[in-house]
Amino acid sequence: MNRIYFDNNATTQVAPEVRTAILPTLDENFGNPSSAHRIGERARQIVDLAREQVAELLSTQPARILFTSGGSESNNIAIFSAARAYPNRKHIISSVVEHPSVQAPLAFLANQGYEIELLPVDHQGNLDLDRLTTSIRPGETLMISLMGANNETGVIWPLATIGKICRKNKVLFHSDVVQMVGKEPLDPTQINADYLSIAGHKLHGPKGVGALYASRTAPVFPLVLGASQEHGKRAGTENTPGIAGLGAASALAAQHLTTYRQEVALLRDRLESKILTALPDALINGRDSDRLANTTNICFKHCSSAGLIQELDERGIAVSGHSACHSGDLNPSPVLSAMQVPETHLHGALRISLCRDNTRAEVEHFLELLPEIVAKSRRNFAA
Numbered sequence: 001m002n003r004i005y006f007d008n009n010a011t012t013q014v015a016p017e018v019r020t021a022i023l024p025t026l027d028e029n030f031g032n033p034s035s036a037h038r039i040g041e042r043a044r045q046i047v048d049l050a051r052e053q054v055a056e057l058l059s060t061q062p063a064r065i066l067f068t069s070g071g072s073e074s075n076n077i078a079i080f081s082a083a084r085a086y087p088n089r090k091h092i093i094s095s096v097v098e099h100p101s102v103q104a105p106l107a108f109l110a111n112q113g114y115e116i117e118l119l120p121v122d123h124q125g126n127l128d129l130d131r132l133t134t135s136i137r138p139g140e141t142l143m144i145s146l147m148g149a150n151n152e153t154g155v156i157w158p159l160a161t162i163g164k165i166c167r168k169n170k171v172l173f174h175s176d177v178v179q180m181v182g183k184e185p186l187d188p189t190q191i192n193a194d195y196l197s198i199a200g201h202k203l204h205g206p207k208g209v210g211a212l213y214a215s216r217t218a219p220v221f222p223l224v225l226g227a228s229q230e231h232g233k234r235a236g237t238e239n240t241p242g243i244a245g246l247g248a249a250s251a252l253a254a255q256h257l258t259t260y261r262q263e264v265a266l267l268r269d270r271l272e273s274k275i276l277t278a279l280p281d282a283l284i285n286g287r288d289s290d291r292l293a294n295t296t297n298i299c300f301k302h303c304s305s306a307g308l309i310q311e312l313d314e315r316g317i318a319v320s321g322h323s324a325c326h327s328g329d330l331n332p333s334p335v336l337s338a339m340q341v342p343e344t345h346l347h348g349a350l351r352i353s354l355c356r357d358n359t360r361a362e363v364e365h366f367l368e369l370l371p372e373i374v375a376k377s378r379r380n381f382a383a
């Protein structure tokens with residue numbers, strides 16, 4: 001069997017349709033979108049089309065979409081723009097399980113005198129919404145930054161309810177929806193979002209490109225200063241190959257959105273129920289929560305993540321322990337620690353994240369191999 005890729009929350013393979021959209025920008029459509037001649041005009045049209053495609057996926061207007069270098073930059077722009085616009089509001093609410101690209105700008109602001117309140121999660125990875133409401137300080141709280149779906153567990157948070165709380169209390173609402181977009185329907189108006197961050201490479205687009213949705217009233221200040229690209233919100237000649245790819249990936253995701261959940265969840269649910277039958281002491285993290293259809297995060301008792309990943313890799317199967325940005329890290333996942341996964345299981349976590357191209361045959365092959373690999377990891381763990 002060919003290599004099996006079950007690490008789609010780390011990154012996804014570029015779809016053939018996306019590749020087809022990118023290639024002309026490397027050949028005949030190589031122009032600079034700011035140039036006045038026809039070659040430049042063609043490049044400008046490519047950027048415009050991509051902006052429409054991203055806007056359509058997010059049920060918004062193209063003018064609300066700012067192209068960036070990815071999810072990390074989008075998160076940084078949202079947080080620093082809000083801080084710059086309202087310098088007297090020095091309290092920000094977020095959570096302990098956010099991606100480092102939210103945590104790090106918040107830590108930077110903490111060093112500048114901001115008070116950053118990180119909400120805990122329960123055993124199932126959920127937030128206490130009453131606590132969120134009572135944490136808001138009228139006139140002081142600048143922003144609530146809470147992710148749409150967790151990259152490790154796939155646990156989805158109720159963005160519409162959070163957005164309502166933000167609106168009622170006149171607090172800006174940013175959500176990192178990098179893992180959610182293309183997997184769940186998203187409409188920033190319905191959830192009262194001021195900012196949404198997305199990344200191309202999580203939805204079969206290229207790496208190094210993303211977008212920030214900013215509502216009509218949300219302040220946006222550039223992090224990169226220079227010429228007036230992106231209406232002066234982000235300087236630098238546009239990454240036309242990346243942008244064309246993100247546009248095509250968004251159009252493709254919109255096309256698959258209605259069937260995605262059902263099709264991918266079928267594979268994921270089979271995977272989980274068969275694993276639990278074969279290995280009843282395995283723990284599925286966030287199983288009772290609303291979750292992304294493609295993600296399962298499982299802890300195996302008295303096992304080591306690194307050992308499991310290596311054994312699976314040797315047999316042609318790519319999975320991860322926790323997020324890709326921490327994968328060289330032997331410490332247990334901070335997300336699973338925050339969910340208080342018991343010490344007996346904490347070190348044996350696997351994140352299996354599927355995509356719409358994975359097959360039942362791949363899942364069956366994985367299931368055949370897993371019990372022996374877990375048994376081996378357990379023997380090594382005990383030794």
Ligand SMILES: Cc1ncc(COP(=O)(O)O)c(C=O)c1O
Pocket residue numbers: 009010069070071072073099101147150151176178179199200201208209210323324325
């Ligand atoms: C939830 C989340 N936010 C942000 C990012 C960062 O996106 P990028 O790699 O495009 O900067 C990731 C990527 O792993 C992610 O999973």
